[in-house]
Every structure is written in C-alpha cells, then in structure tokens.
Amino acid sequence: MKINNYKKYSLLFALLVLLFTACESIVDEKELENTTDVDGVNLVVGQNSSGGNLLVLEMNTPGVTGYWDYNLGTAKTNKVEVVYPIPGTSTFTFIGTLGAEFFEKTIDVTIDVLDTPLEQDWYDLVSENTSAGKTWVFDGAGGDNGLWWFMSDPGNPWGVWWNAGGTCCPPGDAAGSMTFNLDGAANYVYDDGNGNVTNASFVLDTENQRLHLNGASILGYDADRVNPDGVYNIIELTEDKMVLFTPTNGGGTGWTWVLVPAE
Structure with a gap:
C-alpha cells in the first residue's frame, strides 16, 4: 500500500518533534533567594586596644558575600585588617549581596589614639603631627627655568615636552598651596x-x-592640565619632596607637578 504525500509529511513532522523533544535538555530553573535580610548581616570591628587604630573589619554572616569600603580603599573580602590613620569616629561600609539583592550596611568606629604606626607615606604627606598637617607649594617660580609644572610624555613623568611653569606660562595659582591633615x-x-x-x-x-583629590583641584589648575578624575600617580614622596603625575590629563598629554613643603 502506498502512503500519500500528506501522510508522509505528517509522519516526518511527528518524528522530528519526537526527536527534538527527546534531545532537549532538561533545565532545572531556580530563582535566586535571599539567605537573610540586611538586619541579619553581622558586622564586627575589632581594635588592638581601647580606641586603638589597628582595626579588623569583619562580616561574618554565612551565605552573604561582598567587600569592605574602608574610606581609604576597598578590600575584596569579608575580613580585612587596616591601620587607620584618622582619629575620631569613622564609618565603614560593607557592600554585598544577600543572594537575590544587593545591599550596603555601615558600622561606626571611634579611634582615640594612633598607637599603631602608619606607613611612612602618611607622615611624609601630612607630617608627624597628623592633626596639624603639612602644606606643600610649587618647587619654583615662573621664569626660573626650573622643572616644577610641565607637560610630559604620557609614559614618562620626566620626559619634558613643554616646561610651561619654568618658562613663559606659569599657572594662575603658582603662589598657592596644598595642605593635607588628618x-x-x-x-x-x-x-x-x-x-x-x-x-x-x-x-x-x-x-x-x-x-x-576630592572636591578641589590640584595646584596648577587648568582644564587641559589636570586629571579629570582628580587621581595622580605618586612618582616620589619624601619628607622634603613630592612629585605627582598624570598620564591622562584633559589635554591628551602627560603633566608633572613637583612640590616641596612650605617654609
């Protein structure tokens, strides 16, 4: 008996559907769920002494992951040790996920004494008297032919392309200052x-x-000179000298700053 074309095509279609169904992988879809709520996230701060500045920041709730923002940087972990340089009450933030949603939670810590020494860079920048701070000025004046504010090679902070400050074109704030304190x-x-x-x-x-630098410019402000994000590479930082550099200033070149403590 011959099978007409309609039946042939119907049979072929049915076989294809069966084959596709048999080969289709089974997906077990699960929706993300929170393992707790924000109130259930336990943040703890340990201090080396009463009011001391050696801190251990810890998030110890199972099922929660994230990172710490300790104001001076971030730590991609649930637990981090920090030598904090700023006396007074500071707020630290944990950013993470509960499972199905993101959250932020803060904890306050009071530091009364800097009983753990800071890294030397802090003392070089703000002095040993961290509360009083330290003032920095340009290491030169307009027309002195010195290298203290100049266009530089984006790949080399000392590769001078145009010595603007030391020759014809010092910035309008050449007599200004930058003060840092804690x-x-x-x-x-x-x-x-x-x-x-x-x-x-x-x-x-x-x-x-x-x-x-947040909220104010570096010395030598010019939209075509400064880093648009206020971030500067530290080329040198000692008690007596600070050299800052941006390879990506607003004008498409590098720029270098050389500063010394105010007298």
Whole structure:
C-alpha cells in the first residue's frame, strides 16, 4: 500500500518533534533567594586596644558575600585588617549581596589614639603631627627655568615636552598651596594664592601609589592640565619632596607637578 504525500509529511513532522523533544535538555530553573535580610548581616570591628587604630573589619554572616569600603580603599573580602590613620569616629561600609539583592550596611568606629604606626607615606604627606598637617607649594617660580609644572610624555613623568611653569606660562595659582591633615578626617585644603580657599578631602592609596583629590583641584589648575578624575600617580614622596603625575590629563598629554613643603 502506498502512503500519500500528506501522510508522509505528517509522519516526518511527528518524528522530528519526537526527536527534538527527546534531545532537549532538561533545565532545572531556580530563582535566586535571599539567605537573610540586611538586619541579619553581622558586622564586627575589632581594635588592638581601647580606641586603638589597628582595626579588623569583619562580616561574618554565612551565605552573604561582598567587600569592605574602608574610606581609604576597598578590600575584596569579608575580613580585612587596616591601620587607620584618622582619629575620631569613622564609618565603614560593607557592600554585598544577600543572594537575590544587593545591599550596603555601615558600622561606626571611634579611634582615640594612633598607637599603631602608619606607613611612612602618611607622615611624609601630612607630617608627624597628623592633626596639624603639612602644606606643600610649587618647587619654583615662573621664569626660573626650573622643572616644577610641565607637560610630559604620557609614559614618562620626566620626559619634558613643554616646561610651561619654568618658562613663559606659569599657572594662575603658582603662589598657592596644598595642605593635607588628618584632623578628624582626611582633609585637603586648596589655596589658590589669590584669596580663594577650598576645603575638600583626599585619599592616599599607599598600595598603588596614588593620591585622590576630592572636591578641589590640584595646584596648577587648568582644564587641559589636570586629571579629570582628580587621581595622580605618586612618582616620589619624601619628607622634603613630592612629585605627582598624570598620564591622562584633559589635554591628551602627560603633566608633572613637583612640590616641596612650605617654609
């Protein structure tokens, strides 16, 4: 008996459907669920002494993952040890996931004494008297032919492309200053030398050797000179000298700053 074309095609279609169904993988879909709520996240801070500045920040709730923001940087872990340089009450933040949603939770810590020494970079930047702080100025004046504010090779902070400060074109705030202190916070004070003073903040990233300025410009402000994010590589930092550099300034070149403590 011959099978007509319609039946042939119907049979073929049925076989294909069966084959596809048999080969289709079985997916066990599960929705993400929270393992707890924000109130259930337990943050703990240990201190080396009463009011001491050696801290252990810990999130110890099972099933929760994330990282710490300790103001001077971040730690991609649930537990981190920090030598904190700022006396007073500070707020630390844990950012993580409960399973199905992200969250932030904070904890406050009071530091009364800096009984654990800081890294030397802190003392070089703000002095041994961290609350009083330290003021930095340009290492030169307009027309002195010195290298203290100049366009540089993006790959070499000492590769001079145009010595603007030491020749024809010093910045308008060449007589200004930059002051850093740890009086209750990481404070940065920008003085343009023309009667304009701005109170701001900073982050000293000792691990990556970067200085972040938040809320005020670096000396030598110019939209085509400064780093648009306020982040500067630390080329040199000693008690007597600070060299900052950006390979990516607003003008598409590098730029270098050479500063010394104010007398």
